[in-house]
Amino acid sequence: MSQEPSLKLYNTLTRTKEDFVPIDPANVRMYVCGPTVYDFAHIGNARPVIVFDLLYRLLRHVYGESHVTYVRNITDVDDKINARALRDFPDLPLNEAIRQVTETTASQFHKDVAALGCLPPSVEPRATEHIGGMIEIIERLIARGHAYEAGGEVLFRVNSMPDYGQLSGRNLEDNIAGARVAVESHKENPADFVLWKASSENEPGWDSPWGRGRPGWHIECSAMSKELLGETFDIHGGGLDLIFPHHENEIAQSRCAHGTDMMANIWMHNGYLQVEGRKMSKSEGNFITIHDLLETEKFGGRKWPGEVLRLAMLMTHYREPIDFSVARLEEAENRLVGWQRAARASGATPPDAATLAELADDLNFSRAATVLDAMARKANRGETSAAHCLAATLTFLGFPLDSLIRQEGDEATAQKVSERLAALAAKDFTKADAIRAELLEQGIQLMDYKDPETGERKTKWEVAR
Template structure:
């Protein structure tokens, strides 16, 4: 079965055909490191990690290049630096903000089971490439300097708006672009803006300044992946203006018909049925979740919903993830242990692989895993000659999804468990069977199996 992916540019599923099977190339927009990443930011990181793993499985680990950038120059970063470090020089304050938040992001996504991308470029390390791209746009008649800015001329690109399917006359300026009198057209957007003495800046032909948001990704993707590459991904909210403007800059600077052949976007996220916001008190960072739940639970619960659909982040899904992964963990065999049987230990379950090849259908992949886990647990099927083969395929399928257990998936507080058991014994003595059953169910939810012994004591163990 071929890999088929939904292409936002064409609004349909298409068979994926890389430009070069020896060098499959993918770019995904990364975080702006001014604050800890929230759980909505985790969704594209997890989704495109699954795709990265799948591409490596299909084409070979050494043949896939995945670039995810870090935006470390931005007006939000400047504002946070001035707020949090008012007594430091601005450059030092900015460095404190970006280093702290970037380090936290790296730790958080690792805990979510995500592989490191092949390259993680920072915007501040790619300023010369941005300047050269802006030079090319001016030389080709697609950009101009006006006021204190260099702007992209949107009307210079007749088919601007193809990704978002917006008509040129309906375009509105992006949130980071003020509609000023010096613009030739209201839709024109910033490529370079001059910096005051108090703001960070770099020397350029147009004066000391800093790049606009969109030019950063165009410069970094072309540097590491070329003028045209295979896949560009990100959240649905980035289609316009960010990705639309990336396409405009890259195509017009290089004279190409496309920037990326396939554009993929994950859906929006809400929390317990509401839009996430600090004002509603439901703003959740990745780190908040990881303080309470293992990263595997968060990853699994995120993948329960197809990546293109909106997702409702709920505690009940985390509990469902815990139940499923505790069931799966029993049948996971690490690759380094392996089996003596003569078969390909890199193979994954056929149904799981076909589900993922159908536009990353992780819900269907999980259904296949549950069916396989049920078969593996069936004593009547455990004596079959292919049992070890199926066990290995199950394990490699979890590897492919980034769900290989890295530790026991429940953190047990023995003192707390003993307290529950003592309370249950008291309830049983008082013949309060409802309370006894409630405590038993609470322990089961914690992953604890209890056994009432003949001598009147109760023993417990972690469920496997």
């Protein structure tokens, strides 16, 4: 197990870049908030998946694959899911309608993030699998005076936690204003948040000491992380938009329930994303899903390979805001094509140490990319070791070695075959033979045949072995 390079990570909780010192180097633990599966994931959702996949790869390299546990949850109980189920499947029983929504959406999410080059997490829990753990935490909070039952709900008592608000850096009064909640009569404090709420007959529900109901959003992640990673773990990640209220309330619940000083030692958050200089929203007409980019021509008039989307996301430092644009995707594609053309695989070559050192400094991918550019230049000058090292490093980073140049080659071959068929039709056999010979030199063998239905001359090709 290598301890090099040493990692430095920016901690939102302390507002400083810190040396990463795991609680247990043989069991490095990371939790990242995953999707609420009521709709296809949008490109803003893609950013944390890609960022924390990169961190996961780096942690596995430093501490060993078997010594890192990465948990990314799926939220499959939520009022948005209920609304979508009632809208899309009004004739089905509610539980079946909810299952249809969550299974379809989760399946699409898995397909999308795989196309982005992301490894599966070690564990992917679903909220509905951990209701018992949520009830247990709520019971402990009530017993310790941190929660109370009122108005058909169980609420967290924010005044019971003196340092509530550390993560967001706002005092309780600011957080109350930020919560945008009505001053409900059953609440002791307008900032008190829901741990458990009653369910009607048209809502999913589970039996509990407080009647049939369902959990609040925040308690879900507290229960899943505790069950799978422990009361205190190493890294908790997510988007900047989750700092308040979600992550702030996770900390409050978990620390008060377990009597710990920390929930996670390091909190990491990726920056916001906008599209072509504007905030992404359905009302703006620029709401784009990962599926849209991969499978349709909605953005820039074409489909975009997942590896291009991955690089476009990583080219800006993860903590900085990102402007997602067609120009940015084109820049990423051109850069990746250059790397792929220069790379040459060799199974025994490790990833480049200089690239890893840049990533170890708070995932500084932009500096790492500069190292890759320099390696590609050396490979293009004929340095075989640089070509091998570049290939190994691209693989480590989640980029395929020849996808874009293979596609480029297929298009070029198809064009040459069309030119040869035209030459044969014009009885220009000298040109046709020259094209066949040119392609054979590139390792592409042509095979002519007649279409059995039309009698038309056609050609297929394969890479010569």
